Amino acid sequence: MEDNICAQDNELLALESILDEHQFKVTGRCGHIKAHPQLPSETITLKVQYDASDVTNCHQISFLPPLTLKFKLPTTYPSETIPEFSLSCVWLTNDQISILSNHLKELWEKSFGSEILYEWYQFLSDETFSSLEINNELSVGKQLCQSHGVAASGETVSSQSDETMHTTTSNDTERRPEILMVLLVYNKMKEEEKFQSSVFTCNICFEGKLGSKCSLFKVCKHVYCKDCLSSYFEILITEGSVKALKCPEEKCTSQALPDQVKQLVNNDLYLRYERLLLQTTLDTMSDIIYCPLSHCQSPVILDQNENLAQCPSCSYAFCVFCKSGYHGVTPCRLTTGEIKKLCEEYRNANPERRAEMEKKYGAKALRTAMEDSESQEWLDKNAKPCPGCGALIEKMDGCNKMTCFKCRAYFCWLCERILPPDNPYKHFSDSRYKCFNKLFEGVDINEEDFYF
Secondary structure (H helix, E strand, O other): OHHHHHHHHHHHHHHHHHOOOOOEEEEOOEEEEEEOOOOOOOOEEEEEOOOOOOOOEEEEEOOOOOEEEEEEOOOOOOOOOOOEEEEEOOOOOHHHHHHHHHHHHHHHHHOOOOOOHHHHHHHHHHOHHHHHOOOOEEEEOHHHHOOOOOOOOOOOEEOOOOOOOOOOOOOHHHHHHHHHHHHHHHHHHHHHHHHHHOEEEOOOOOOEEEHHHEEEOOOOOOEEEHHHHHHHHHHHHHHOOHHHOEOOOOOOOOEOOHHHHHHHOOHHHHHHHHHHHHHHHHHOOOOEEEOOOOOOOOEEEOOOOOOEEEOOOOOOEEEOOOOOEOOOOOOOOOOHHHHHHHHHHHHHOOHHHHHHHHHHHOHHHHHHHHHHHHHHHHHHHHEEEOOOOOOEEEOOOOOOEEEOOOOOOEEEOOOOOEEOOOOOOHHHHOOOOOOOOOOOOOOOOOHHHOOO
């Protein structure tokens, strides 16, 4: 017996020196070992289908929760008897647990009389997938829901019994999303740990930095250091270009997520970012109008069949056409056409007639209407609306590929078609479009601008 106790002490001491505190814990002669099995490839597919009628969903993951091997060392181990053990794992069925348990027993029989715990750990780490004949696909289905390793009931397969215990409970259906969530959350946590401890080269400052000092764009997976990205975001938000908060990589269209922005800028800038993002989004919506009261300016949702709008913030009811207080069936005081006609009349009127009009409508109102009318006429002749958000765009010079200052959309100046963000110039090189080979059509090219 003394020889067994000495052998056990040496074995437990060796395991403590090899494995960290998360992998190995022991109290007296009892403890547990957590083994992270080596995946057959860099990623593995979770195939989720609980019933034959369900649509199969697939998820790619790189990490799986460990197998837990609980053990108790009897006084007759290792000279005579196998350790008492139980094996559990959230992503294995009862049948699979039984197969692994039988393999552990076979290993003991081959090494009878010798310490076995570390050999078991190596087997679970290196040969779990090959022993279970799992390649690159792991099933998350009904059988897994009913297995003791998932049911959180504490049931395990014991070395003292070759029988497999199955328990079907009334809340199997409720556990379905829980099982998948456990696996996905664990994978996300481990991916974050790996990212935090890895070194990345920032493509802005070209310095190598730990992932804990970097920020990752979720869609494109490009990585930049937090210092560079923070400065980049601060400039764009200060300028009001919230739609331009994209990955700095050339030609990359991956948009920064709000959580990512919040981590990189101070609270005041983030509040400005949220406000401008909401404003920009609302400006592109055709069923949104703003309260005409200067102290309010809250967005109001329009009923397309009504000329009445009521502000949800200040309760002001107004006409959607003239923005004056709601006047029912009474015509608006001045329509756009009437204002244009009025401006034309004021422009051609003699001094006496102008004085009469200024007294009736107000001199300031008439001057403002004149300026607005002239501005609108100029815009009608020299600008075009962005096909994405409707903002008026003036073309000063350059080619016919335009970029909207407001929503950052690319569009063709000639046909006003929205262009794909990943390759906007394809429109001018594709013979299917009428703008084929017209990238510089209408552009005055000054030969003095070219140097040879």
